[in-house]
Amino acid sequence: MKNEFLKNLKSYNLEGFGVLLAVSGGKDSMTMLDLFNYFKYELKLNLVVCHFNHSLRDDADRDEKFVKTQCEKYGLKFYSKKEDVLLYSNENKLSTEEGARFLRYKFFDEVKRIENLEYIATAHNKNDLAETVIMRILRGTGINGLIGIQSERGDLIRPILNFSRDEIEKYIEENNIPFVEDKTNFEELYLRNKIRLNLFPILKNEYNPRILDAISRLSNIAFDYSTISREYIASKEGLLWEFNKEKILVYIEKLKLQSRSFRNIMYREFFEFISKDPDGINYKIIEEIDNLIFSKTGKYIEIKNVVFKIEYDKLLIYDKNIFENLEMKFYFENLDFSLYSTKFFDIIIEQSSFEEFKNLKQNKDLLFINKKYLDFLKIRNKENGDFLELEFGKKKLKDIFIDEKVSKDIRKNIPIFEIENNIVWVPNIRRSNRYLVDEKDDIIKIRVLSKE
Known part of the structure; x- marks a missing residue:
């Protein structure tokens, strides 16, 4: 596992750079922490650990103290922050998961800037990837949603994404790595937990023992397909569409000359680019958007704060919240x-x-x-x-x-x-x-x- 992890780090070209490690204290993040610490001198890494306390569980403070203690043992700089995620989510009309993610990554970005680091590493594994893909399929998703979790995206890296939960537990046991257990992982209140505890055992035991590898391959294929689609759409910039002040402008008469299939793919890509929502939009909405291009100026459709609007000879696509208070x-x-x-x-x-x-x-x-x-x-x-x-x-x-x-x-x-x-x-x-x-x-x- 160590050799494979080192190979992952080298694929990111991390040598000599600073990495923020997002550590919750669970098995996955403690494994990642131990592996990073093992290779920090070989790769000349500047490591800083961050722990975000969501204030959602009774033992949240316990987890924070645990991670701080482990960082002292490793001799690594430690940052933590405590926020009332539930209050923030309610005030901003977000789900608890959305609010937690926003506050968590905002904190990570702050520390990354303060410490002048280049990367943020999170401890998502192969099971997390599979659960995410299945969850999106059940909710309804496009090709991009099948990508699930990427190993690298901008300054965000996931160096244990190719390791299964079984492999991580084996590493924990063999190396006597301490960790804390999140009791909510075993509560069937959330869809992800239901998939993990109920659906995956059935898929693995009764249908495909290598289900994780199968979904991982599907994710890679979806990524390749999405990359080709995006590159082709990008090649049409200036000819078919343009990006202007955080808005996408599509030339309607030229758009009408494209195939229906290409138009559908383009609507999805532009929606996901503006919304940052990998779940995409369903086919019924796609049909409504396509009908829109044959409408008169002023007509519009709003989906999850993304607006598709006809303005004279152009289709405008933008986040309705982008406008600046001057x-x-x-x-x-x-x-x-x-x-x-x-x-x-x-x-x-x-x-x-x-x-x-x-x-x-x-x-x-x-x-x-x-x-x-x-x-x-x-x-x-x-x-x-x-x-x-x-x-x-x-x-x-x-x-x-x-x-x-x-x-x-x-x-x-x-x-x-x-x-x-x-x-x-x-x-x-x-x-x-x-x-x-x-x-x-x-x-x-x-x-x-x-x-x-």
Whole structure:
């Protein structure tokens, strides 16, 4: 087992890097901890251990103390954090499992950043992989859901994923590795536990003694298929679709020319990319999305916070929670140049002149104002009833956006510049007829650069 584990570590190219070990104190994570500690000098590893206390069980504090004690014996740096997962989950309308996972990985990311580490290692094993795949099949899943758990994904590695629970228990026994037992693993309250305790023994004893290997192969095949699909869809970027400010824009007329099968796969991939939900969406929803592309502008479908929406000649796909709350005031920090940043834009303020204004005043992407107004200048989001004062009178901002064919969703992130509660500029769209400059003014120039 040690040789196979070393082979896994070398496949990640870990030598000389820092690794955060997520350790609960159970058999799996204590095996992983012992194996990492065994090879830490050979691979020059900087190891830091993290334990997250979910406050969900009476013996949660016991587990935390146990892991801390073991880290002292190994001589490894130890971090722990205790959170009320149930309270957090209820307040944020999440399942307990979702809330626990979010808080746990948030903590891991914090420690990884503080300690300047490169990787996070978790102790998922081959049984966990099989249980995850079966659970997703029972709930209904797409090809990507059959992947289950990946051995490596970004900075997250799972170095004992190819070991079964039986192999881990054998290692524990042969090497006298201490561990704590989670009593809830034996309670049939959760689907995963029911699969582990009831379904798998039947599948293994009565149908296929090598069921774990069979599901592991299925996972690898699904991964290969998914990789090919994603690479092919990626090759169509710029031709069929584009990614713009955390939204996917698909050209509808070109999309209609694709086969129905390809369209279905693409909807699934884009949904899973935006939602980060490997369970995907069912075929009935896929059909509804495909019918949507033959609808008029403004029609939309919302699935698990992911919106598929028709906007003129494009299908927009985005997380409905991505939009930024813009609220900013400005100060000219030096004589020549100042830079401000938002999630989607850089805002640059520069000293200018009346001569430059005369040459560039037709540019919609520039705002020239008298420097004395800078203390009163701020940006905000669009609001109902907004209007611009133009040369021939007032015009509603909503009507201007319609004329310019700016989609409703993009409008939410366009910065609105105002002085003394009067809108003076909508970048790249229109400038107000108020607060114009003349040759006597001390003039500054403002540019907005999109972070695309």
